[in-house]
Every structure is written in C-alpha cells, then in structure tokens.
Amino acid sequence: MATQTESESNAGGVLMRDRLVKRVGEAVAAGFVLAIGGLLAWILSTQVDYRLLSSPLIARRFAEAFFLVVRIVAISSVLSVSFGLLVGLGRISTSDVTGRIAKGYVEFFRGTPLLFQLFVIYFGVPRLWATGQFPISDWAVPAAIIGLTLNHAAYVGEAIRGGIDAVPEGQMEAARSLGMSRVMALREVVLPQAWRNALAAIGNDQIILVKDTSLLTVIAVPEIMSVFRNINSNQLDPWTPLVWVCVLYLVITMSMSQLVNGLERRSDWGSDSGMLGWLSGLSSKGGDGGDNS
C-alpha cells in the first residue's frame, strides 16, 4: 500500500531507479539459483542411486539410445533443412499453384501434432497393406525420420520465408536492375542474406527437433526416453535414470547451439563465407549455363 502512494506522487515510481531495479533483478536471479541449486543438491544427494547411475549395463543402454538419437537427428536435420528450403521458396513463389501448395503443406504439418503424424506414418501407413505384408520390417526408425523431416520442414520453410521477407525489397530491385533474372537475384543476392536472417530460427527449430525425438518412444524406437521408462519401471527409481536423460539431451542440444552459433558467425553480412553463399557458389558453377540460355 505504501508503494501505491509513492508511485502516484512520482510517475514511473520505482521503475525510474535503474540501479535499484538492477539490484532487485540480481537478488531474484541469485535467489532462483540458490533455490534450484539447493533442490538439485538435495535430489542428487538423497534420490540418486550412484551404484545404479554408474552401472555399465545402464550406461551401455543409454549410450546405444544416445547414438541412435544422434543418427536420427543428423539425418532428419539435414533432410528437414533441405526440404524446408524448398518449402520456403515455394511460399514466396510467384506461381499461385506452388505458393498455395507450400502454404497448405505448412498449415497441415504445423497444424497437427507431431505425435499424430508419427502415428499416421508408423501405425497407419503399413495397414494399407494386407496383414503382415508390409514390406519394411524395421519401419520404426524410417518412420521417425520421415515424420521429423516432414514436420520440421514446415517450420524451417516458415523461417526461410521470414528470412527472405526480411531482406529489403531494394536488394531484389537492385539485382534485377543489373540484369539478373528473379531466380538468379534470389540465389545470388537475396538468399545469402535471408539465410543469415533465418539461421537463428532454424537453429531454434532444429533444437526442438532433438527434443521431439523423445516422442519416438511411443512408436517403439529405443531412444533415450524409452530407456528411461524401461529402467524406471524395472528399478522403480525415477531420479537415477533421469540424470542420464538430462545429461544426454543437453549434450546434443548444446552441441547444436554451438554449431548454430558457429554458422551464424560464418554468415556475416556481406561476407562470401556464409554457408549458403558457399553452397550456391558451388552450384552456380554448374547452373550458370542453364540460367543464361
């Protein structure tokens, strides 16, 4: 109540005092760290069974799951970014047909849960064959890669479209005025800048892709959460395997953010060393002839 009269007499009140706000912020942050740190220390000292944690049997199972997830992420990541690039280009296409198809694609894959998509691919698709006749007998991992790719290509596509939209109109106009075709201007001028714009959003999405692999437990992919659930239901001890789960996911996601940071540094404005600049540099050597004809 005292603060009310104070703020009435002094417009802005406490918010005008930067130093105080800063100190309060520090106090809140420190309190948060203390509370969480204390809770963690308590859990680690009372709840975690270190004999089980360091058991080689469990370590081996988590390691297998970890490398499987890394493989799935690596493949889905490359595929979803490549396919997402096409989706993004489709979204800005001057062709109505392409634009609408790309838009429909994004609406569907962004508008339905990944879990649903995984069920369709894993449980639904094989049922199009007669009982027991589906030709691929190890369908879980391929289904996972297809699901993750289709889903995340929609998000990457939107990130790339956003990146392209954020490049000033004048860039395209200037390139066109130099006699470039629209496609050429896109590739040589707009896309390298759009890539830089979109990189943070794409990186964000790819980190979400890593975490989305946890859903694969429901289609019997022996990934990290599956191992956790199996150990928890056998040992009836949640915290010990949870420590493994936490560390393994962070290893993957933090490496991914390092990679994204590295890519962002490399693709500075106006530099040729950008990832896409480099890629289009490679492809333009072969593609030029076709463009000019």
Add this chain to the structure above:
Amino acid sequence: MSDDRPVDRRQYLTAVGVGGLTAVAGCAGGGDGGDGDDGSDGGDGGDGDDGSDGGDGGDGDDGSDGGDETTETITIGSDIPYAPFEYRNEAGDLIGFDVDIAEAVFSGQLGLDYEFQETGFDGIIPSLNNANFRVIMSAMTINEQRAESVDFSDPYFTAFQTVLVLEGDDISAREDLQGETVGVQRGTTGEAAAEDLQEEFDGDLEIESYDQITGAFDALLNNQVSAVINDNTVSAEFAAENDGVVFLEGDGVAADRDDAPPYLTLTIEEYGIAFRQDDDEFREEVNGALAAIRENGTYDEIYNEYFEA
C-alpha cells in the same frame, strides 16, 4: 488512472508469487510425505495449499485416513485399454473384468464410491506411491519385484504369458523365436518374459516395447514384430478378432495344469490389486470383500461374462 495500473499488476504479481511459492512448498512436502520418513512436515505443506492431494501424500505417517475412508472416493489407477480387463466400448463407457470386480468389491461389498483413473502401465507403481490414486487394478501380476514397492491383495485371477504369431509365418515352436523381433507392452510381465527369453537366447532376440498393448498388436499386423508376448486372455481376445493371428503352439510351463490354455505358456501369473505399503487395513477389507464375492457367486458370474469356459 494510468498510475494505478502498475500497482494493480504489482499486487497481482505479489499474490501470484506467494501462491507459487506455497505451491512449490506443497510439492516438496508431498514428496516427503510419500517417502514416509518425515511426513509431518510434508503433510503440512500440502494441506495448506491443495488439501486433497497433498493430504493424501502426507498420510504416510499415521492412520488418520482410516477415519474418513467411508466418505472418500476410492481412485483406482489403471492402464486402459487392456481388453477384456479394462477397456471402453463404442459409447466410451469403461467396461471389463477388473471394472466389474471393482464394482462388486468397492461398491457392492464395501459400500464405497470408486472411480477409475487412466494411467500408463510403466509408471503405475510410482504413481500409486505418489498418491495419485488409492489402489491399482490393472490386470497386474503379483511378483516379488513389485511386492518390494507395493502390497498386493489376495490373487483374483490367473494368467499365462503366451506368444501370438501370424498364421503361416515360419515360427512354429518356442525355439523359432530366436533371432526374431517380439513386441511387448512396456513395464508388463510380458516384457519381463521376453527379457528372460532374450537371456535364454544369449541376447539373440529383439524386443520392441510399446506404450499400450494395442501398439504391439498393431506392430504384429504391420510386420514390425514377428510375435507378441502377453497375457493369454488379452491376446485371445485380439486373436479372436483378427483372422490370421494365432497362438504359438507347444507345451509350456503350465502344461500339467487343468486350467492351462491349449498353447505355449511361458509363465504362470496371478493378478492382484496393489496397495501402498501403509494401507494394510484397507487391503484386509478388500481381501475380505474378494473372498465374499467368490463365495456368493458374483465372481463366477463376472468371470463367465468375460471368459466363457
């Protein structure tokens, strides 16, 4: 006017902040209570904030819940669907052997209200011990490992682990499973039986664990697994509904029993209702009720409804 708004918001935030802290205290308290080592402390935190839930967790240290048992609704944790034990008909009503037994025991014999709560099977025991429900009725096999964490009622059903395969597959005996992939439900004794088999084959058996038994059945139809290891009655229901799905033949562990099914059995198991280990009084009441429905014929009636001999 505009000066008032930040104050309102601040007051709101303060209120939320305090509420949030209480909630955190409540959660931590609930955990304590469940453990049973310093329950008094935990019960307090839970009660202040969301009475029913926290209160349950805090009960670990005394028998105070004995008094209000008659007014409380018994919540039953169950992994649904698991036909014919617990599943939903087309209208969405929960039916099944366990459901009818629950009706006969809790409502018929003990005069209690009860309700089923859906939960995943693999986390069902921790969930019971976290006081998310009062008992487990989920076609749960009594075994030593589970009995370390929960107490079981007297057995109310006998089941056998059996193997389903597709007709015309080249799997015709137990040994043929070596090198194959089998589907199971996560956390079940079917999974345990598969793991035993895997050990017997020196690891030469791949196990795919599904969240629900229906996932494993789908995988069999979809050529993802060559066999499903699961309780006989549940598998029988599925085999009856799907042409081309058959039991693996052979003499199993139950071959010399009268009630043994006429196909390969991997294990013999008995189902029980699971209780928290501090719930002895209630468990005894339920045991009494189970004995009573066996005696007065209700049990046989229910049994015959789902498993005609």
